[in-house]
Amino acid sequence: MSGVTSGTKVAVTGGCGFLGSHLVDALAARGHEITVLDGGSPPPDQKTDGVHYVPADVRDPADVTAGLPDDVEVVYHLAAVVGVDRYLDRPLDVIDINLLGTRNVLERASRTGARVVVASTSEVFGKNPAVPWAEDADRVLGSTSVDRWCYSSSKALAEHLVFGYVREKGLNASIVRYFNVYGPRQRPAFVVSRGVHRALNGLPPVLYDDGGQTRCFTYVQDAIDATIAVAGHPAATGEAFNVGSHTETSVGEVTALIAELTGAAPPAPVATADALGARYQDLRRRIPDTRKIGERVGWTCSTDLRDGLAHTIDWARRNPWWLAQDDSGLSAPG
Numbered sequence: 001m002s003g004v005t006s007g008t009k010v011a012v013t014g015g016c017g018f019l020g021s022h023l024v025d026a027l028a029a030r031g032h033e034i035t036v037l038d039g040g041s042p043p044p045d046q047k048t049d050g051v052h053y054v055p056a057d058v059r060d061p062a063d064v065t066a067g068l069p070d071d072v073e074v075v076y077h078l079a080a081v082v083g084v085d086r087y088l089d090r091p092l093d094v095i096d097i098n099l100l101g102t103r104n105v106l107e108r109a110s111r112t113g114a115r116v117v118v119a120s121t122s123e124v125f126g127k128n129p130a131v132p133w134a135e136d137a138d139r140v141l142g143s144t145s146v147d148r149w150c151y152s153s154s155k156a157l158a159e160h161l162v163f164g165y166v167r168e169k170g171l172n173a174s175i176v177r178y179f180n181v182y183g184p185r186q187r188p189a190f191v192v193s194r195g196v197h198r199a200l201n202g203l204p205p206v207l208y209d210d211g212g213q214t215r216c217f218t219y220v221q222d223a224i225d226a227t228i229a230v231a232g233h234p235a236a237t238g239e240a241f242n243v244g245s246h247t248e249t250s251v252g253e254v255t256a257l258i259a260e261l262t263g264a265a266p267p268a269p270v271a272t273a274d275a276l277g278a279r280y281q282d283l284r285r286r287i288p289d290t291r292k293i294g295e296r297v298g299w300t301c302s303t304d305l306r307d308g309l310a311h312t313i314d315w316a317r318r319n320p321w322w323l324a325q326d327d328s329g330l331s332a333p334g
Contacts, residue, residue: 007031007032007033008073009032009035009071009073009074010032010033010034010035010072010074010075010076011035011036011067011075011076011114012027012035012036012075012078013036013038013056013058013067013075013077013078013079014037014078014079014080014119015036015037015042015051015076016036016041016042017038017040017078017079018082018181018185019119019181019220019223019224020038020078021042021185022184022185022224023224023228024042024046024051025046026221026224026225027228030228033052034050035052035053035054035067036053036054037063037067037079038053038054038055038056038079039057043185044319045184045319054066054067058097058100058101058102059096059097059100059104060104061104061107064108068105068114070112072112072114073114074114074115074116074117075114075116076116076119076231077101077106077116077117077119078119079097079101080097080101080119080155081094081097081098081151082151083190084189087147087148087150087151088147091147094150094151094154095150095153098151098154098155098157099157099158099161102118102158102161102162103161105118106161106171107165109171110165110170110171113172115172115173115231116171116172116173117174117175117227117231118159118162118173118175119175119178119227120155120158120159120175120178120240121151121152121155121177122178122179122180122242122244123151123155124139124152124155124156125138125139125152126140126142126149127141127142127283128140129284131286132288132289133287133288133289134289134291135177135241135242135289135292139152159175159240162175163238172237173238174230174231174238174239174241175239175241176223176240176241176243177242177243177288178218178243178244179215179216179218179243179288180216180217180218180244180245180286181223182220183219183220183308183312183315184312184316184319184322185220185322186220187325188322188325188327191208191215191217191254191255192258192312193312194206195255195258195259195267196262196309196312196313196316197316197323197325197327198264198327199259199263199264199313200262200264200313200316200317200323203264203265203268204259204264204265204266204267204268205255205258205264206267206268206270207251207252207268208251208270208272208282209270209271209282211250212250212251212252212284213250213282213284214249214250214251214284214285214286215248215249215254215286216244216245216246216247216248216249216286216288217249217254218245219245219301219303219305219307219308221303222245222301222302222303223243225299226241226243226299227243229293229297229298230299233296233298235296235297236297239296241297242289242290242292242293243288243290243293243301244288245305246300246301247304247305248285248287252267254309255267257305257306258309261306261309261310262313
């Protein structure tokens, strides 16, 4: 990994979350000195030896300054409010954390000279029907009265902040846009995680609407490898990169595969319009064009969906703390 060598002092905001905790594991395996800024606790199955945890709220500039001292060389900014249930229930937190938190991290990094990788999302493209989406594809969104779009808009403004800091202040920063990442530790409020959680708790997985919506499901380790590769590559500075699988899969297909691998009952249909109401709008297709990250950084998604699901299911069976979590929150295809 060019540019980021073993022993580098790195910080991860949101390092106790799903993606953040996997990133911390990967960075620790590479021998980095790691500081985690997060208001929560690390997952029960995570080894935390040698990781410095700082209770922090990225909305507070003082917390960010305390958690990102002058000698931190690389900052991975993953702190965010994620999940359709949270977009609908906590739109103000979504906007404040995703936007103000990003501004505070970028401002601190611009003062210390740290390299920054900011986590964004495929949601920024909204419901643009012209898939696959390249990094510079148009954004097509619904009404501001539909809470679904608060996450997309807050992340898009966060990206504008990144590009602004790069151009106006010379910040060394990049953006990674994740497409439907799944895997161990993910909160059971997403298509894969909720399906696995229900199946292993003796319940049928949920089939949303007709199941014809398609996504490119990305195993978490692939997403983490891409994130670290972007951090270490000089050609990534000032750029955004799509991070996702190459395989378009319907929600019906992935739900059926979960049922097959777990031996669960056939999926149970749920009408999202009835369950979520007018505050939610679904997307029929969400497909990334990943040529840019392959050509510039040399990363490509390598985990087959069946293999990724098998790893996730095996992990879930070995971690009863995760199976005991409540999955009663609103969920949707994402």
